[in-house]
Amino acid sequence: xxxxxxxxxxxxxxxxxxxxxxxxxxxxxxxxxxxxxxxxxxxxxxxxxxxxxxxxxxxxxxxxxxxxxxxxxxxxxxxxxxxxxxxxxxxxxxxxxxxxxxxxxxxxxxxxxxxxxxxxxxxxxxxxxxxxxxxxxxxxxxxxxxxxxxxxxxxxxxxxxxxxxxxxxxxxxxxxxxxxxxxxxxxxxxxxxxxxxxxxxxxxxxxxxxxxxxxxxxxxxxxxxxxxxxxxxxxxxxxxxxxxxxxxxxxxxxxxxxxxxxxxxxxxxxxxxxxxxxxxxxx
Amino acid sequence: xxxxxxxxxxxxxxxxxxxxxxxxxxxxxxxxxxxxxxxxxxxxxxxxxxxxxxxxxxxxxxxxxxxxxxxxxxxxxxxxxxxxxxxxxxxxxxxxxxxxxxxxxxxxxxxxxxxxxxxxxxxxxxxxxxxxxxxxxxxxxxxxxxxxxxxxxxxxxxxxxxxxxxxxxxxxxxxxxxxxxxxxxxxxxxxxxxxxxxxxxxxxxxxxxxxxxxxxxxxxxxxxxxxxxxxxxxxxxxxxxxxxxxxxxxxx
Numbered sequence: 268x269x270x271x272x273x274x275x276x277x278x279x280x281x282x283x284x285x286x287x288x289x290x291x292x293x294x295x296x297x298x299x300x301x302x303x304x305x306x307x308x309x310x311x312x313x314x315x316x317x318x319x320x321x322x323x324x325x326x327x328x329x330x331x332x333x334x335x336x337x338x339x340x341x342x343x344x345x346x347x348x349x350x351x352x353x354x355x356x357x358x359x360x361x362x363x364x365x366x367x368x369x370x371x372x373x374x375x376x377x378x379x380x381x382x383x384x385x386x387x388x389x390x391x392x393x394x395x396x397x398x399x400x401x402x403x404x405x406x407x408x409x410x411x412x413x414x415x416x417x418x419x420x421x422x423x424x425x426x427x428x429x430x431x432x433x434x435x436x437x438x439x440x441x442x443x444x445x446x447x448x449x450x451x452x453x454x455x456x457x458x459x460x461x462x463x464x465x466x467x468x469x470x471x472x473x474x475x476x477x478x479x480x481x482x483x484x485x486x487x488x489x490x491x492x493x494x495x496x497x498x499x500x501x502x503x504x505x506x507x508x509x510x511x512x513x514x515x516x517x518x519x520x521x522x523x524x525x526x527x528x529x530x531x532x533x534x535x536x537x538x539x540x541x542x543x544x545x546x547x548x549x550x
Numbered sequence: 551x552x553x554x555x556x557x558x559x560x561x562x563x564x565x566x567x568x569x570x571x572x573x574x575x576x577x578x579x580x581x582x583x584x585x586x587x588x589x590x591x592x593x594x595x596x597x598x599x600x601x602x603x604x605x606x607x608x609x610x611x612x613x614x615x616x617x618x619x620x621x622x623x624x625x626x627x628x629x630x631x632x633x634x635x636x637x638x639x640x641x642x643x644x645x646x647x648x649x650x651x652x653x654x655x656x657x658x659x660x661x662x663x664x665x666x667x668x669x670x671x672x673x674x675x676x677x678x679x680x681x682x683x684x685x686x687x688x689x690x691x692x693x694x695x696x697x698x699x700x701x702x703x704x705x706x707x708x709x710x711x712x713x714x715x716x717x718x719x720x721x722x723x724x725x726x727x728x729x730x731x732x733x734x735x736x737x738x739x740x741x742x743x744x745x746x747x748x749x750x751x752x753x754x755x756x757x758x759x760x761x762x763x764x765x766x767x768x769x770x771x772x773x774x775x776x777x778x779x780x781x782x783x784x785x786x787x788x789x790x791x792x793x794x795x796x797x798x799x800x801x802x
Contacts, residue, residue, distance in 0.1 A: 432650070
């Protein structure tokens with residue numbers, strides 16, 4: 268067991284992958300609880316898709332080092348745009364998000380398809396490449412993690428009030444649009460930080476699954492946040508170890524990012540089954 | 551002998567865009583008074599409460615709360631929404647909900663302190679739910695949730711309290727607890743405005759009645775406003791005539 272969990276990470280590239288995955292597990296776990304409380308999974312999904320063309324343009328302009336800046340520009344613009352759309356309260360928000368996310372995504376696909384190494388790069392953008400993460404990527408993720416921690420600690424009570432009772436928050440004089448802009452920007456930053464490691468498509472799982480599992484396990488917000496962070500980190504570790512063991516030990520190639528997601532989903536399924544079993548026993 | 555005015559409606563009309571929702575509201579709520587907003591569904595009771603909170607603009611005339619515009623008086627006003635508008639699955643404890651009433655006093659970037667926790671515990675005790683402090687909000691009954699929301703408003707120590715249909719679907723114990731708490735607040739000098747369908751309750755417990763249906767039909771003591779003529783005018787077809795013995799409002 269120790270072998271399984273520790274030995275793979277002797278190699279420098281696996282150590283870097285582990286540090287990145289653990290940071291993302293914690294970051295996504297904590298921010299994911301807010302996504303869950305506000306029911307922002309669809310908005311988060313829309314941000315991940317709108318970021319895609321930014322990633323591609325960044326890559327075309329200056330190679331790997333251009334990916335994060337490209338993603339950042341798109342993510343910030345998308346977060347601002349979606350906040351503005353929600354604030355008008357006139358248009359059908361769902362439909363608008365759907366139109367925007369598919370439009371942006373299509374632009375990204377067209378840009379990628381004009382490249383020669385089409386398939387390989389597309390896969391990397393969509394599903395990440397945690398095993399070739401470099402120190403600069405880890406620094407970006409660490410900065411976003413610290414920033415997210417500060418925002419959640421500093422504005423925790425206002426974000427809680429906004430999620431629980433927005434009308435009351437407005438009546439008390441809080442600017443809902445300003446709070447939403449902060450939280451949408453935060454989600455956008457999490458997406459940017461996750462792009463290199465897990466890609467734009469799998470981020471949504473990292474955000475939603477640990478938080479949803481934690482919500483099944485506890486009724487207390489503080490405990491839910493702590494559990495979501497823990498589940499995110501343990502899932503990241505187990506996923507990487509499993510992917511390594513399968514690839515190196517058994518010659519079955521498992522993509523690292525997707526394996527992390529599957530470990531998280533398996534944990535969620537176990538918790539759901541456990542709860543169903545407990546209800547049956549109680550009856 | 552009469553207390554100073556807390557809320558003054560001066561020929562106030564409220565519109566959503568160009569569509570008028572409520573017209574010509576005129577009257578005064580004094581400190582220490584409880585005034586009921588009554589009228590059929592869609593009469594504009596909730597609209598008037600939203601206008602008092604500064605959430606919808608006054609189209610003509612004016613509303614003055616504690617000498618200022620509603621938006622400027624927000625820190626002195628506390629609002630009690632209907633409990634069933636809130637998600638019962640939300641993972642928040644009763645104490646956390648009551649503490650929300652303190653957020654504006656606490657200010658940005660700071661967690662609730664000792665004094666805030668004490669104020670929240672006191673407010674919760676005032677509505678008789680101190681023993682449920684640690685429970686999740688959604689596990690309480692509808693009436694108890696309504697009392698928690700009243701406790702949240704009390705924790706803000708407001709000078710004016712606005713309640714939107716607080717007695718809807720509430721059990722007798724909770725109704726009694728809500729009424730007792732509201733009376734205590736008024737006795738302490740707060741101005742209270744409560745919208746309700748329950749004409750009997752309004753007559754028994756309120757100092758004033760504002761009878762609405764798209765515009766104002768009366769504003770004054772219950773004996774002056776809850777008369778067959780005015781009720782007939784405001785409720786129209788929902789009023790049931792009982793020959794010469796008077797009239798009841800069969801549905802609202």
